[in-house]
Amino acid sequence: MINTDAIIIGAGPTGLFAVHQLGIIGLKCEVIDNLDRAGGQCIELYPDKPIYDIPAIPECTGEELTNGLLKQIEPFKANFHLGQRVEEIKKENNLWVIKTNKGNFFSAPNVIIAGGVGSFEPRKLALKEAERFEDSQIFYSVTNKAIFQNKKISIFGGGDSALDWALELSKSNEITLIHRRMEFRGAAHTLNEIKQKEKEGKILIKTPYNLKSIEGAKTMTGIEIEHENGELEKIKTDYVLSFFGLIMKLGPITDWGLNIEKKTIPVDTETFQTNKQGIFAIGDICTYPGKLKLILSGFHEAALAARACFKNARPNETYRFEFTTASKSIHDRLGLKK
């Protein structure tokens, strides 16, 4: 069990700035995120897209913003627990106890939910039969590429993940790359390599096709794909890899006894506390009259929630408002040399 002053759920920009706001007022925190890296939607959905409405930063990408925030919070040495999802929150002796899907436990008087639109999960194939073969013959990510040796592999998708894995696995397997339209989206050099492999007969490209059905009872023996014009074609296949990006799901958050309105959590705008004492919600996941789903709003919400956390974490101390320009204690927390 890790004990701390505040547990932050979500390592997107709002969660990261909450680390900062807790840090400058002298509170410790632990950050948990389902993704395997910090940055949330910024890094997962639009790492290369420019953002134009961060105050004093005329233009920056999602990745640059994330890196800037990570640098800004370095002095506070917050621990990140990535690649795990919070499953349960329970109250024990006035503290909130959190359990993740990896079996890790945390406790704190404060929990800040900065969970965006929920946790990211791979988008799965639409066919119901796909569930039966999931993790045995149908995969949404590659964790062990050793199993792919001299196999027939059908890869679905038109983006970088699909293209990169098609190239990589074509070294020792028969690859069929299937996409719903003629155009692929991917780096130019990747597309050239794919074309080259197609000429060499290492990759068979099927466009514009969609998955129609899966064949086989206990084991999948093949698939049937459908051309845009309705023509069907059978393909023998040992494995299916499907790369349709990530979706966001609220997940276990709905089971924690919090009020939820249209997939968001109503909060009091003075403290950003939810209906549960000591549980706060900030960023895209919170709602209140006038709420804007902007990163800059998330920053403001983080600042107020952090101050509210102070009262719970240090009940016998008085919170004093201080400026970073002038406060010696803040300078100490930032590790500035005198």
Added chain:
Amino acid sequence: MPKITYITHDGEKNTVEVPTGLSVMEGALQNNIKGIDADCGGSMACATCHVYVSENWLNTIEKIHDAEQDMLDMAYEPKKNSRLSCQIIVTNDLDGLEVTTPVKQT
């Protein structure tokens, strides 16, 4: 005010007035239309406001851009007449537009 009709995958129709300048997605959210999730809030990053546009309207609405087409690759069962409703801005020309929502968004 232009009227937009949202049809669910099993045929239930909802016709609402949507002010010009709003997107078809926003029109759906403001009127509690089921079947449009819009998780990313209209930043063209999630494909959960996916709709099918009736064929006769495809030429009236503004043409699809590459970025939207790329995002539609991620949508649930995209078809030739698929669009992201966050990218269709309501104008007076779109009065009477009909869009159908897919079986599900994710």
